[in-house]
Amino acid sequence: MRLGITFAAMAATLAAVPLLHTLFDGAGWWRPAVLAVVAVAVAGAAARAARLPGWADPAVQAAAALCLLTALLAPPGTAWLGFVPSPAALAALRGLAGEGWGAILANPTPVPTGAGLMLVVALCLTLLALLVDLLAVTLYAAALTGPVLLAVLFVPLTVDQGGVGWRAFACAAGGYLLLLAVDGWERIAPWGTADPVGTPRWSRAGLRARLAALGGGARHLGGGAGIAAAALAVALLLPHAVPGLTEGAVYALAGGQRSGAQTVITTHPLVSLRRDLTSPTDRQVLEYRTSAARPEYLRVHVLDVFDGQSWTMSAVQAARRNRVADGDLPEPPGVDEDGGGTTAVTTEVAVPGTAARFDFLPLPYAARRVEVAGEWYVDPATLMVFSTQGEAAGLTYRVRSAVPDPDPAELGAARFSTVSTVDRGYLEVPDSVDPRVGELTRSIVSGAATPHARAVALQEWFTGGRFAYSLRPPAVPEGVDPLVDFLFDSRIGYCEQFAAAMALMARQAGVPARVAVGYTSGTRTADGRWVVTERNAHAWPELYFEGAGWLRFEPTPATAAGQPSATTPAYAVPADPGAAADEGGTEEERRPEAEPEPSAAAEPGPEDAATAEPAEPATGGATGSGAGWWVLVAVAALLPVLLAAPALARLARSRLRWARAGTPSARARAAWRELRADVLDSRLGWDPAETPRAAARRLAAQVGLADPARAALLRIASAEESARYAPVPEVPEDLAADSAAVRAALVAARSRRVRLRALLLPVLR
Known part of the structure; x- marks a missing residue:
């Protein structure tokens, strides 16, 4: 039966689950997956006890896991006997898996936990458990499970800047080493267990022989444990001793070469934003001194691509022509050199050595000169300054900026010129965006004659009391567009949702827009320094106006109930606050058009899904072969134990x-x-x-x-x-x-x- 190696394979698979902990937001994402892995092990042991053919073991295990997931996640009434998959139950699970995969693709980590996400994770770990069991138990090749388990490690390393904690890594490594130790035990244990010829099994000599065999096995296990401990210690301590193996080195190595320029890959900025805002420690990120009486935000990343679900950053390249050699940076796009409208500001920034990795420098826009040690590059389109090898932690650098300060009257009177130097991609809106968003945008800006008036109207619509700020907004119902849910239903979110929604709506209103991520000004100390902490992390929209360039707007509520350190620029404050947010008609006249009843509201959410009747009643039955009845018997015996x-x-x-x-x-x-x-x-x-x-x-x-x-x-x-x-x-x-x-x-x-x-x-x- 090989019970020991069967359950050691199960333990090795379960030990890899903590590697995924940082990828998901919410409790319970792991429970169906863990139960499915246990079901695979128990079903495998039962199949081997029944002496089924070896090729049948994976089929029995997969059937047991599927029955378990059907009982846990399929809508009630769709499965035969409550756990046997029927066509209706399988159709419901396919739909649920599609929703879960869509949530993974649409959200940066940590992904909100839902029934669809649970099913996707459970299916992936079930496949992992089947492969580990096949290699270790059926094929007697426990060592080959290493690459399979290593695949789990690469998931968080690829998508999460936080990487993998040492505890999760130690747990996964310990599970793999336990599997190897048990495999070795089972291989050598029979060598010394045979009774001497003519010696009764329970005689003194027979017992002495068995004790000797057990002692040899224990010495083998102890030696394996020692080697495992040494290997694990080296794996955990070596990165701290060898430069380049710490933290984000995996990301730096992932860059490819294109035309002599290294493509830079970094963590999704919105992931870092969410991690900073929800940090329980609120550590200091940096401090600075500035010549400005009212400092501007410190911008780190610019997200300029919207795919219909989320904002992402175009790839930047460390080409030789973009190197910050003498400190001077390119001209900011769109600024009229003869028109003025900027204020010269000098800022000296100090980043503590204990700060999180900064491979993009926090800078006030628009930086014109940066004096910083190391090899840094600039993206001409956005003026982001970045490095492929170094980082800002422990550095002090000096920035000279031309902070936009346009005349509100002139900006309000200007109309958007069709002959613009800005990339027309900043106006792109995917066809997949819900049409109701466009209708809402048109209703808000209907009374605005200029691009600046449209921008202010959108900003005032978000800050006019219609929305609530929360770092933990309610989960988006399954199958509902997060943007639609934010604008029409929940109206609860934090700066990420406010900035992303306004930038998209600005594009729909004909104003080029993108999303910036960085930090607000921070808090001023008694000695004149400004201190920026993790809670000052922020996202905001940048809108383009010919002659003035890219200008910051602030749709996030700047109150104690919102982002307290957020500020609205002087040029974004309407001359007549009562009329700035004119949305075309009274509230009663506006809401039927601006906020039609969402068609998705009739679809069951995660709470309704468990009580909703199936779309089509299950019909017919299934006549199984002998192997099918074995599956039913095994599952029927296993399910009460698992539950x-x-x-x-x-x-x-x-x-x-x-x-x-x-x-x-x-x-x-x-x-x-x-x-x-x-x-x-x-x-x-x-x-x-x-x-x-x-x-x-x-x-x-x-x-x-x-x-x-x-x-x-x-x-x-x-x-x-x-x-x-x-x-x-x-x-x-x-x-x-x-x-x-x-x-x-x-x-x-x-x-x-x-x-x-x-x-x-x-x-x-």
Whole structure:
């Protein structure tokens, strides 16, 4: 049966799952995948116990995983017996997989978690588990699973600047080395286990022979563990000792050569933006001194290509002609040399050595001269300054900029010239954009006679109180365009959504536009320095006006409820605020045209999908062969075990936690951890920054707990605070009873669906 190597292959596959943790936003993306991997292992063991032909093992394993995913993710009523795939269930799963793949392509990492994403991840890891099992168990080639598992490592290295943490790497490497060790054990264990001729199996001599064999196997396993530990230590420590192997070196090596110029590949700027804005540490990014009384934003990247789903940056090339040799940069595009409209500003920037990797320099637009050490290049179209080898961390550089300062009256009176030096690509709008967005744009700018008036009208429409700012906007329903959802339905987002939407609508209004990503001005200190932190990360639209060039606009709410450090340029403030956001008619007249009922609203979202009736009822049946009945029998025997495994593991974890709680502090910690798990199971949210007492009060108000459960909850919170801070903790003896009372109250307050999910897929921590 080879049970040891079967479950070692399962463990090696599961050990690779943490490598994908940084790619997804939200909890639970891994659960169907993990259960599918377990199903592959258990089905493989069952198939080998039944002595099926070796070629049938992968088929049985794939069928078991498919049945499990059907039970977990297919709409109710579409599968035979609730888990056997029917044509209707398979059609629903295909649609769900298509939605998940679309979400992956449309969103930068971390990708929001949804049912479609869960299915795609589960299918990919099921294929991985099948390949690992085939190589290690069926083909006796465990070493060849290395390249297969290595493929998982390349996914985060390719799409996420954060790369892979050492813990995730160590876990994956440890799983692979465990597989090799178990494989070696099974290969040599039979060598010394034969009983001496004529010696009874359980005689003293027979037992001595078996103990000797076990000792040899243990020495083999210990030697393998030592080699594994040494190899793992070298893999983790070597990058810190050898220059060029740290952090983003993979990205630098990925660049190709084109006509003597190196193509630069960098992380998607919106990924870095989201990571900075949600950083719990809010570390300092840089500091600077400037001659400007009101400093401009520090721009890092420019996204100039919109594909209908997201904004991306055109490739920049480190050609010799673009090298920043003497410090001077090209003329900013579109600026009338005789028209003035700029202010000379000098800025000296210092980037700490501990800052994140900067291969693009943060600069105020439009930089005219940069004095910086190292080899840097400039993109003439955008004036981005970048490097292929160096980075700005630890550097101090000096920038002289010509900051745009056009006369608002002259800018407002100018009309967009059709004879423009700007690339017409800045006006491109894909045909795939929902027509309602264009209708909304036309209604907003209907009363604006000039390009500047249209730009101000769009800006005022976003900042006029119609939208809410949030770093954690609601998830976009499955199958709904994120842009349409932001503009017509949720109207909740942060600077990325505001900047991207206004830039697209500006193009529809005939104004060339792109999206810039960087940092706001930051905070001024008492000694005149300006300090920029991760929370100052920002995105904004840049719009082009012939004679004035590229100008910054600010559609993100610049309030305490939005991006507090955002500022609106003087030229973007309308002379008559009451009329600037004229959208053509009154609100009642405007909304039917501007915001028609989305046709996608009738489509089921992720919550409705689980309760919706199938589009077509399943008809007919299936008559299986003998092998088909074996599949049904195996799945029927396996499914209850798989469904009960998380609940049993959670119960065992809880029992063990209370059994070990022999001291007052341990009892308090056990009760608090049980409360955290119960709250997460109830989908109520858990904030580690809250104090125990604040968390208890919030939960009591949020759930509406009755007095007995509320009192039990407060006792648990008080015990946790006492265990944390009191020299001699005062902890009640019956905290286990309080924990059970609170759990029962939380369960009673939640919906049946949440209770079922908590029972089948509890939080195992």
